Amino acid sequence: MSKYAEQILNLIQSSREHLTAEQIYFRLKQSCPKLVLATVYNNLNQLHRQNRIRKISVEGRPERYDRTDRHDHLVCVRCGRLSGLRLPDLTAQLQAQLSEEILSYDLKINCICPDCMTKETENQL
Numbered sequence: 543m544s545k546y547a548e549q550i551l552n553l554i555q556s557s558r559e560h561l562t563a564e565q566i567y568f569r570l571k572q573s574c575p576k577l578v579l580a581t582v583y584n585n586l587n588q589l590h591r592q593n594r595i596r597k598i599s600v601e602g603r604p605e606r607y608d609r610t611d612r613h614d615h616l617v618c619v620r621c622g623r624l625s626g627l628r629l630p631d632l633t634a635q636l637q638a639q640l641s642e643e644i645l646s647y648d649l650k651i652n653c654i655c656p657d658c659m660t661k662e663t664e665n666q667l
C-alpha cells in the first residue's frame with residue numbers, strides 16, 4: 543500500500559466525521575504539501591474496491607467516506623448532515639426472507655436534524 547493510501551485509510555478508520563474527499567485532502571495536505579486532490583480520489587477508489595472503506599452517497603451531496611465497522615446512518619434531508627448510530631444487526635432477519643446470501647447491508651434513515659427542525663419552526667412564527 544502506498545504511503546498516501548495508508549494515511550488516508552488511517553484518517554478514515556479513526557474518524558467519526560464522514561469526511562469528503564476534499565476534507566481528507568485538506569487534512570493530509572498539512573503534513574504532505576505535495577499531495578494533489580486526484581491522488582486522494584485515486585486512493586479512495588482503490589481502498590473502496592478493496593473493501594477497506596465504505597462510501598456513503600446522499601443525492602446532491604459529495605460522497606463521504608467511512609470506516610467499515612458495522613453501523614447505520616441518520617441523514618438529514620434538509621442539510622445532508624450524516625450521523626452514525628448503532629442499531630441492532632438486522633442481517634439474520636433480512637436473511638430469513640432472502641435466498642441470496644447477504645454480504646452486507648446499508649441502512650440510511652432519513653430525518654430532519656434538530657438544527658433544521660429549529661429553523662423550520664422559527665420560520666413558521
Ligand SMILES: [Zn+2]
Nearest residue numbers: 618621655658
Ligand atoms: Zn439538518
Ligand SMILES: [Zn+2]
Nearest residue numbers: 560608613626
Ligand atoms: Zn458512518
